[in-house]
Amino acid sequence: MKKILIIEDEINLANSIELFFKNENFQLIVVHDGKKSIDKFYNEKPDLVLLDINLPNMNGWEICNEIRSNSDTPVIMMTARDSEYDELRGLELGADDYITKPINLKILLARVKRILKIDDKSSYYYNGLGFDSRTLELTINNEKIELSPKESQILEYFIRNKGLVLSREKLINKIWGFDYEGEDRAVDTIIKRLRKKMGIFSERIKTLRGIGYSYDEDKA
Template sequence: MQRTILIVEDEDILREIMKDYLLNAGYRVLEAADGKEALARFEEEEIQLIILDIMLPELDGWTVCRRIRKKSNVPIIMLTARVDEDDTILGFELGADDYVTKPYSPAILLARAKRLIESRYSTQENHPYEDTLLSRSVHVHIPSRTVTVCGEAISLTHTEFEILTYLMQNQGIIISREQLITKIWGYEFAGDDRTVNSHIRNLRHKLGKCATCIVTVVRAGYKFEEQI
């Protein structure tokens, strides 16, 4: 199945460069030059990944990301020329899955997009673990990417889902931040511990009263372990 990627970028040259790389990699590409057009495209089309610039006319990327997250967990890569770490953390708190700072290598951006798409839409047969992950309170069905907590369904972003399943697949085992970065984002990821901390914080918030299942082990990492 051909996957569809929406590029939201107001600079025509950058948008065309990204489009060429993605088309050559076999993806179907849609384009938007401002935030309002991006939301319209999102409503009209079935999209598997969004590459979203922050500084946009009409509506900025943060607003677009926030509105999309109210309806969908489609993977989002945010682009920015800003280098403030607080901006990066804000993007993750709004539900972005990855963050790329300009100037960037189109090849690296393509690699990150491909990784997100493959991990998000990989088939059940390619998954090395069982279909369902169970604890006393948290149930995860991997093929449908659904999560229930005490019988109530919750909505996770792509990255939050990947972190939760990785921790649950290794229940009781301490997973370092470096292991999480390598597993979830890949070796080329340029983020730091604050990126991981932000996603863990968001995940705990959504787990609600079961947030204590994700245990912080000081100077070591995290583990999934239900508290008695």
């Protein structure tokens, strides 16, 4: 799960960004004071910083300069100022991008994902359950759950084929390979373990008796 530090003194805006990005499976730290943000940055080590310019006690230009002097952590400047000078100044200080207010949260999300190189096909999140196929990390309501390699492979295959009926044979060929000579019930055992780890979301994996399984993300 990627961690974002929001440095913004407009509380309503900061809260809106925090809620929106939490629902997209990010971890958020929010600071409203410029000076306090420096300690938060070094203590929390975020993957990206969303930085306002007009802040109490220390402005965004100074914070960006401090961050860039000691780190290559991506920074997106956020400001109500809409001038070429401000944009150029931010980029010259080392900011990676610049967005003006009022902020469109979907556009901001797209920019964050681009900078962090998050591929929507590799990162899945829906209504409390998240899975990253690159790190094989499952999260249940922001709690990390450790999966075995086979559990990860099956969950990824379910998510990529949600709503489709997947037979045991198809799952075995995809996960174990066409030359697999073991018991076809091995897939049932792995799915049983996976369901247990999915907790309240276990019903998303539906058993179709005599046919196989399907993934229904609207369950739970």
